[in-house]
Amino acid sequence: QMVFFDRHKVGELTGLLTSDLGSLKGVVSDNISRDRGLRAFSEITGTLCILFTLSTELAPVLGLLIVSVSVIVAIFKRSTVPTFKSYGIVQAHISDCVSETFSAIRTVRSFGGEKRQISMFDNLALSFQNSGTKLGVLKAANESLTRVVVYVSLMALYILGGSKVSAGKLSIGTMASFIGYTFTLTFAVQGAVNTLGDLRGTFASIERINSVLSAKDIDDSLAYGLAKELDNKETEDSNGRVHEKGTVNTRYMSALKSSSSCSDLAWSGDIHLEDVHFSYPLRSDVDVLNGLDLVIECGKVTALVGSSGAGKSTVVQLLARYYEPTQGRITVAGEDIRVFDKREWSQIVSLVNQDPVLFSASVGENIAYGLPDDVVSKDEIIKAAKAANAHEFIISLPQGYDTLVGERGSLLSGGQRQRIAIARALLKNAPFLILDEATSALDTTSERLVQEALDLLMKGRTSLVIAHRLSTVQNAHRIAVCSDGKIMELGTHAELVAKGGSYAALVGTQRLAFE
Numbered sequence: 203q204m205v206f207f208d209r210h211k212v213g214e215l216t217g218l219l220t221s222d223l224g225s226l227k228g229v230v231s232d233n234i235s236r237d238r239g240l241r242a243f244s245e246i247t248g249t250l251c252i253l254f255t256l257s258t259e260l261a262p263v264l265g266l267l268i269v270s271v272s273v274i275v276a277i278f279k280r281s282t283v284p285t286f287k288s289y290g291i292v293q294a295h296i297s298d299c300v301s302e303t304f305s306a307i308r309t310v311r312s313f314g315g316e317k318r319q320i321s322m323f324d325n326l327a328l329s330f331q332n333s334g335t336k337l338g339v340l341k342a343a344n345e346s347l348t349r350v351v352v353y354v355s356l357m358a359l360y361i362l363g364g365s366k367v368s369a370g371k372l373s374i375g376t377m378a379s380f381i382g383y384t385f386t387l388t389f390a391v392q393g394a395v396n397t398l399g400d401l402r403g404t405f406a407s408i409e410r411i412n413s414v415l416s417a418k419d420i421d422d423s424l425a426y427g428l429a430k431e432l433d434n435k436e437t438e439d440s441n442g443r444v445h446e447k448g449t450v451n452t453r454y455m456s457a458l459k460s461s462s463s464c465s466d467l468a469w470s471g472d473i474h475l476e477d478v479h480f481s482y483p484l485r486s487d488v489d490v491l492n493g494l495d496l497v498i499e500c501g502k503v504t505a506l507v508g509s510s511g512a513g514k515s516t517v518v519q520l521l522a523r524y525y526e527p528t529q530g531r532i533t534v535a536g537e538d539i540r541v542f543d544k545r546e547w548s549q550i551v552s553l554v555n556q557d558p559v560l561f562s563a564s565v566g567e568n569i570a571y572g573l574p575d576d577v578v579s580k581d582e583i584i585k586a587a588k589a590a591n592a593h594e595f596i597i598s599l600p601q602g603y604d605t606l607v608g609e610r611g612s613l614l615s616g617g618q619r620q621r622i623a624i625a626r627a628l629l630k631n632a633p634f635l636i637l638d639e640a641t642s643a644l645d646t647t648s649e650r651l652v653q654e655a656l657d658l659l660m661k662g663r664t665s666l667v668i669a670h671r672l673s674t675v676q677n678a679h680r681i682a683v684c685s686d687g688k689i690m691e692l693g694t695h696a697e698l699v700a701k702g703g704s705y706a707a708l709v710g711t712q713r714l715a716f717e
């Protein structure tokens with residue numbers, strides 16, 4: 203699910219999950235494995251039965267005790283939820299800060315950022331301490347209040363019971379047993395209150411874990427948009443109809459089409475971004491795409507160029523469905539891509555970018571990543587590697603295809619990682635290919651090897667190429683120039699140069715690369 207979140211949210215969510223699972227584990231082990239909660243509740247029931255059997259006359263005192271404690275528990279429940287939540291969030295930020303620092307340790311080192319990271323950690327640790335103290339104070343206040351109520355009730359019991367004993371209405375023996383059992387009840391109620399307090403925190407954790415794991419929440423806006431469009435198609439007068447959340451999701455699910463039709467359409471039809479508007483969730487007031495319209499022709503190469511910040515990578519993210527357009531739609535052979543499940547869509551798209559991520563596994567496993575083991579044979583992996591110009595360097599590695607590539611592929615060079623990513627894309631055999639600055643980080647020799655492999659990969663596939671260096675896209679069937687979130691110019695290299703517009707100006711600034 204993580205891939206569908208805003209990039210900046212992923213770290214936070216990972217941290218949240220870690221801390222939430224920790225809190226869940228604590229409560230389960232305290233209350234279930236060591237039966238603290240269960241024991242408290244059975245003790246309460248048992249002692250109440252005994253007390254009522256001993257004397258129904260003293261029942262009003264017990265009634266007062268139970269009502270008061272219940273009111274305190276209810277108030278406590280309400281007041282601690284935000285504190286539990288903020289405690290969990292600060293805990294998550296700490297683990298986020300630590301994992302971010304260590305995963306970018308080389309950058310931290312090279313910029314001398316240790317002090318900054320340490321002070322960031324110190325500040326977070328301080329807020330963690332503060333929110334922990336606040337939580338502790340709340341817990342202590344609750345416990346003291348409960349005890350006050352219990353002892354006030356005991357006092358009332360002594361006064362009421364004492365007066366009954368002196369009036370001869372109650373025997374001393376019954377009164378003594380009554381007091382003894384009231385103490386047992388006191389401790390049992392205390393245990394139950396603590397368990398309820400812990401459960402509040404656990405419910406807050408479960409809520410957050412569920413929101414991460416449930417696809418329903420993530421796709422709500424998308425489901426609503428799609429269901430609304432389906433409604434508009436079905437009936438003229440359906441505007442403004444309000445759907446229950448569940449109904450929308452059911453309609454959305456039933457509108458989903460199968461992966462085979464998705465694949466067939468993508469092999470045979472154009473991909474069209476129709477009047478697409480988009481703003482990122484964390485900056486919803488800024489329109490990054492502003493009515494962008496672009497046809498990516500089936501089986502051909504379309505290049506998307508433009509100055510930095512024009513919105514090219516945003517188009518890639520929408521096409522990969524990491525985000526959904528805020529307005530407008532993307533279609534494949536005229537079919538809205540939202541009718542395909544995101545997982546089905548991911549089978550249609552191969553994305554190769556500047557810095558492909560490899561997993562800490564063998565070269566062979568990385569090439570076959572995402573495909574079931576029984577579908578891919580060693581021969582096919584070697585064939586894909588050969589086509590990607592990767593076979594030669596792979597067999598020169600110490601264990602050939604079984605060589606481990608290290609964390610994120612750190613034991614390989616950029617060009618080698620790139621060629622493994624291309625072999626992976628070849629093996630995946632998806633109809634739609636996106637190359638996002640795929641060769642920009644390579645030296646000339648590596649670039650030639652990678653470019654050859656890419657040319658082979660693009661053959662017969664619908665391809666979108668993003669590049670800053672215009673010399674790498676001049677042979678594309680069509681070049682689209684993106685500016686301010688729109689397509690400003692469209693045509694072949696020769697047509698656009700002859701037009702003398704912004705593309706021609708960009709070519710002018712990069713003239714050396716063409717010569």
Ligand SMILES: Nc1ncnc2c1ncn2[C@@H]1O[C@H](COP(=O)(O)OP(=O)(O)OP(=O)(O)O)[C@@H](O)[C@H]1O
Nearest residue numbers: 209482484485490509510511512513514515516517
């Ligand atoms: N996750 C994000 N949240 C908020 N704004 C973002 C996010 N990612 C990008 N932006 C903003 O969206 C705009 C377009 O960015 P985008 O990365 O699509 O441009 P680009 O054309 O690919 O640039 P470049 O060629 O430099 O990679 C920029 O102004 C950028 O600041």
